Amino acid sequence: MGSTAEDQRYGGVLVMGGADGGKYPDGNSFVFEGSESRLLVDPSMTVHGRGGAPVPVDGVLLSHVHEDHVPGLTHYPTLPVWVHRDDHPAMVSIDGLMDAYGYEGELRAHWQEEVLRDFHYVGRPDATAFEDGMRWDLGGGRTVTAIFLPGHTAGHCGFLVEPDGFFAIGDIDLTGFGPYYGDASSTLEGFRRSIARCREVDARWFGTFHHKGVIEGRATFLALLDDFEAVIDRREVAMLEHLAEPRTLDDLVRHRFVYRPGVDLSFVDMVERRTAELHLAAFVASGQVVEVEPGRFCVAA
Ligand SMILES: [Zn+2]
Structure with a gap:
């Protein structure tokens, strides 16, 4: 334990920057x-x-339950842990977490082993x-309020610290990769609504779990949020171009609209499948795409 040069303070918030700029599988944690x-x-x-936070803590808040947000919990087996109701099953047991990812068979077994080990x-x-x-009173006039921002996972939340105006936004992480909604518990419409809700929150600092770390100033934040959301639009355009000819869901998975061709992670196909399913459902609902024969989809004439 102990502070490092990377620890920084923003009002009543201590930021522990993750290795490699907070790139997955690491991330930025806050106290x-x-x-x-x-x-x-x-x-x-x-x-x-590091064996825990650099200062003693009384409890742990989770923006959501994903493998990279919980490794340090091992150092706090008896402290209270809070998580949104819709991500709660994923924190209760490894089975609950695997169900939230939505993986089955060999992939599920393999990924479960990786998450545990x-x-x-x-x-x-x-x-x-x-x-x-939900509100936590930390004393001295400082409060934390949970802001429900689902989409990334079913129970993803941000935390607003006042009076400082520090808004921790979890995995609405403003990266060039763009929004991740590739789990069984993810939703595309939820993610879009959550981005819109973030725009309404007035804060001075915006803290992301990955890469960007802490962004100062609402104008800068809003510009980054626009760029982040635009990735969804680009995926839509690319998919609609691909759907100019009849395609199956497997075709969309093979083509890849989220990960680059060279990325070789065990879960890539599952994430591509879930992402394509969500976009396809939205296209069909809006009438932009029709199912021309069972399992084959094409842009409406
Ligand atoms: Zn996540």
């Missing part, structure tokens, strides 16, 4: 500090490697579920 208590947010691989996942049946608007 929200009041006069009476401190809460650790999303304990990363770096927090795991490399990300140190330990189920927490004692985790407490919260809902949108």
Whole structure:
């Protein structure tokens, strides 16, 4: 334990920058500090490697349950853990987490082993579920409010620290990769609504779990958020171009609209499939795409 040069303070928030600029599988973790208590947010691989946060903490908040947001929890087996109701099953047990990803068969077995071994996942049946608007009083006038931002996962949330105006936005991470909605529990429409909700929140600092770290100033944040959301639009345009001819879901998976051709991760095909399914359903619902024969889809004439 102990602070490092990378630890930075923003009002009542201590930021522990993850290795490699917070690139997956690492990320940036936060400690929200009041006069009476401190809460650790999303304990990363770096927090795991450091043996915990640099200061004593009284509880752990999770923006959502993904393998890279929980490795440091192993150092706090008896502390209270809070997670949104819709991600709660994924924190209770590894089965709940695997169901949220939606993987089956060999991939599920393989990924489960990886999450347990490399990300140190330990189920927490004692985790407490919260809902949108949940508030924690840390003492000294400092509060934390949960803001429900689903889409990335079913229960993904941001946390607004006041009076500082620090908004932790989890995996609405503003990366060039763009929004991730490739799990069984992800939704495309939810993600779009959550981006819109982020635009309404007035804050001074915006803290992401990956890459960007802390962004200062709402105007800068809003510009980055526009770029981030535009990735969804680009995926849509690319898919519609591909659907100029009748295609199956397998065709879309093979073509890849999320990952580059060279990326070789075990879950790529599943994420491509889930992402394509969500876009296809939206296209069909809006009438832009029709099912020309069973399992084959094409842009409407
Ligand atoms: Zn995530």
